[in-house]
Amino acid sequence: MRDDLPSPARPLKIGTRGSPLALWQAHEVRRCLGQAFGLTEAAFEIVVIKVMGDQIQDKALREIGGKGLFTREIEEALLDGGIDIAVHSMKDMPTVQPEGLVLDCYLPREDVRDAFVSPTVPSLSALPQGAVVGSSSLRRRAQLALRRPDLKLVEFRGNVQTRMRKLEDGVAHATFLAMAGLNRLGMASVARGPIDVEEMLPAVAQGAIGVERRSSDARVAGLLAAIHHGETGLRLAAERSFLARLDGSCETPIAGLAVIEGDALWLRGELLRPDGSASVTGELRGQVADGAQLGRTLADELLGRAGPGFFG
Numbered sequence: 001m002r003d004d005l006p007s008p009a010r011p012l013k014i015g016t017r018g019s020p021l022a023l024w025q026a027h028e029v030r031r032c033l034g035q036a037f038g039l040t041e042a043a044f045e046i047v048v049i050k051v052m053g054d055q056i057q058d059k060a061l062r063e064i065g066g067k068g069l070f071t072r073e074i075e076e077a078l079l080d081g082g083i084d085i086a087v088h089s090m091k092d093m094p095t096v097q098p099e100g101l102v103l104d105c106y107l108p109r110e111d112v113r114d115a116f117v118s119p120t121v122p123s124l125s126a127l128p129q130g131a132v133v134g135s136s137s138l139r140r141r142a143q144l145a146l147r148r149p150d151l152k153l154v155e156f157r158g159n160v161q162t163r164m165r166k167l168e169d170g171v172a173h174a175t176f177l178a179m180a181g182l183n184r185l186g187m188a189s190v191a192r193g194p195i196d197v198e199e200m201l202p203a204v205a206q207g208a209i210g211v212e213r214r215s216s217d218a219r220v221a222g223l224l225a226a227i228h229h230g231e232t233g234l235r236l237a238a239e240r241s242f243l244a245r246l247d248g249s250c251e252t253p254i255a256g257l258a259v260i261e262g263d264a265l266w267l268r269g270e271l272l273r274p275d276g277s278a279s280v281t282g283e284l285r286g287q288v289a290d291g292a293q294l295g296r297t298l299a300d301e302l303l304g305r306a307g308p309g310f311f312g
């Protein structure tokens with residue numbers, strides 16, 4: 001193994017998108033591997049890869065459609081050997097990986113909650129009647145429309161700075177961002193605070209970073225095993241099997257969250273109509289090791305209650 005470690009002469013190539021959050025995540029994986037194996041930064045090379053989802057800024061992503069808008073080019077680089085590992089926000093990852101790739105390494109999960117962000121309004125419940133909220137997340141839009149049909153929703157994309165500028169310009173009174181991203185970028189102060197998961201159930205895998213590799217690469221598998229966080233993996237196994245059973249895509253508003261309490265895993269899920277006119281929620285508890293099965297069972301239960309044509 002020692003002979004196989006990355007070195008400045010043969011660096012491990014880490015593929016990532018170029019956004020500030022993506023770069024932070026890639027640096028964090030480098031830091032964890034460096035610490036686990038006593039390697040300096042020179043033993044790694046960060047390779048920034050442009051993805052389709054970053055190049056289109058003027059449209060809601062669901063209008064462009066298709067899964068993997070943030071991952072396809074990175075996975076192609078992994079498959080053709082241009083990079084050795086790929087670092088992803090698990091929230092943006094399709095539930096099925098391309099032939100030849102595996103995703104079984106997760107860093108410890110950050111805060112899973114959404115943040116309420118507004119220059120003028122102190123909290124979600126303090127939003128006045130008819131206030132304008134910016135979000136392009138189908139889940140957040142549907143959750144808000146369900147609970148607060150009086151609010152006006154407008155599309156909102158771009159990085160944190162762009163969104164803050166739009167708020168300052170009065171384009172909307174408030175927006176939502178993941179606490180995880182804000183915490184990682186040292187920007188938690190832009191948030192008024194986290195929203196309880198009881199009030200807004202987060203996206204499946206929110207706050208989790210995953211590292212993908214080639215299935216055939218035993219050397220890299222050994223490196224990644226040393227930094228894998230087991231509890232995060234068990235939680236994501238449940239959440240992602242829930243999502244996979246629902247065939248969750250960018251067009252379906254779905255929320256899901258698993259937490260581990262001792263030997264028990266507690267999975268909550270929510271399906272919404274995109275216009276927020278209806279939702280079905282449910283929860284299941286079971287053994288930690290049965291997470292994937294719990295996810296499928298909860299998905300089937302919610303789909304049964306939703307009935308055909310629920311998503312419209």
Ligand SMILES: NCc1[nH]cc(CCC(=O)O)c1CC(=O)O
Pocket residue numbers: 089090091092176177178179180181205206207208209
């Ligand atoms: N869809 C974009 C995206 N993917 C991951 C995060 C945040 C970090 C995370 O959930 O790990 C964000 C931005 C946001 O929702 O605010």
